[in-house]
Amino acid sequence: MKLQLALDRLSREECFRILEETKASVDIIEVGTGVIKEYGMEIVRQVRARYPDKTIVADMKTCDAGKHEAKQAFDAGADITTVMAFSGDLTITDTLRVAKEHGSRIMIDLLEVDKAERVEELVGLGVDLVSLHVGKDKQQEGSFDTGLFALVKDHDIEVTVAGGINADTLPDIIEGKPNTVIVGSAITKAKSPREAAVQLKELLSQG
Numbered sequence: 001m002k003l004q005l006a007l008d009r010l011s012r013e014e015c016f017r018i019l020e021e022t023k024a025s026v027d028i029i030e031v032g033t034g035v036i037k038e039y040g041m042e043i044v045r046q047v048r049a050r051y052p053d054k055t056i057v058a059d060m061k062t063c064d065a066g067k068h069e070a071k072q073a074f075d076a077g078a079d080i081t082t083v084m085a086f087s088g089d090l091t092i093t094d095t096l097r098v099a100k101e102h103g104s105r106i107m108i109d110l111l112e113v114d115k116a117e118r119v120e121e122l123v124g125l126g127v128d129l130v131s132l133h134v135g136k137d138k139q140q141e142g143s144f145d146t147g148l149f150a151l152v153k154d155h156d157i158e159v160t161v162a163g164g165i166n167a168d169t170l171p172d173i174i175e176g177k178p179n180t181v182i183v184g185s186a187i188t189k190a191k192s193p194r195e196a197a198v199q200l201k202e203l204l205s206q207g
């Protein structure tokens with residue numbers, strides 16, 4: 001199981017400090033939506049330049065103008081870019097096509113999706129990587145809900161999970177056997193991001 005570090009609500013300097021501290025434990029670097037909004041695609045280019053061997057996700061949360069936004073992410077050096085599940089089917093297929101042309105991938109963010117039918121449709125469109133996600137705002141009512149695994153149980157696709165995940169909640173989540181666990185705040189807001197990442201990575205290795 002891989003560990004994906006989400007860099008959200010951080011300055012450029014904080015992003016690079018935390019990356020340096022945690023790089024040994026982190027498999028995938030996610031440049032968060034808010035960080036991209038603050039610094040533009042340039043921050044993705046800078047992360048790529050500094051970490052040429054890491055897998056990089058640009059959390060673009062695209063929902064329209066898919067071809068253009070996917071190209072922006074891949075041209076900046078991302079290996080994977082995110083597209084919202086509620087987007088029109090043409091946005092999904094356009095972004096999948098751009099990803100194929102670039103030898104890259106699309107991760108579909110299932111934020112607020114509660115019907116397995118949408119997942120079925122997405123898989124029918126060619127989607128092979130999704131994120132089960134409890135959003136930052138919704139986390140006021142509770143963090144990642146393992147009930148979300150039901151959405152993907154009938155499909156042979158790669159699954160990532162996100163939403164306020166930490167060392168206390170991780171053991172239950174591991175039971176669902178996701179391919180990748182995305183962690184933001186539990187690492188970036190920790191007193192020692194390095195120690196937090198080491199602990200989470202250890203739990204994932206045991207899982």
Ligand SMILES: O=C([C@H](O)CO)[C@H](O)[C@H](O)COP(=O)(O)O
Nearest residue numbers: 006033162163164165183184185
């Ligand atoms: O995608 C995310 C969220 O929508 C903010 O942009 C986060 O990267 C994701 O939820 C992981 O962060 P934490 O919830 O802080 O672990």
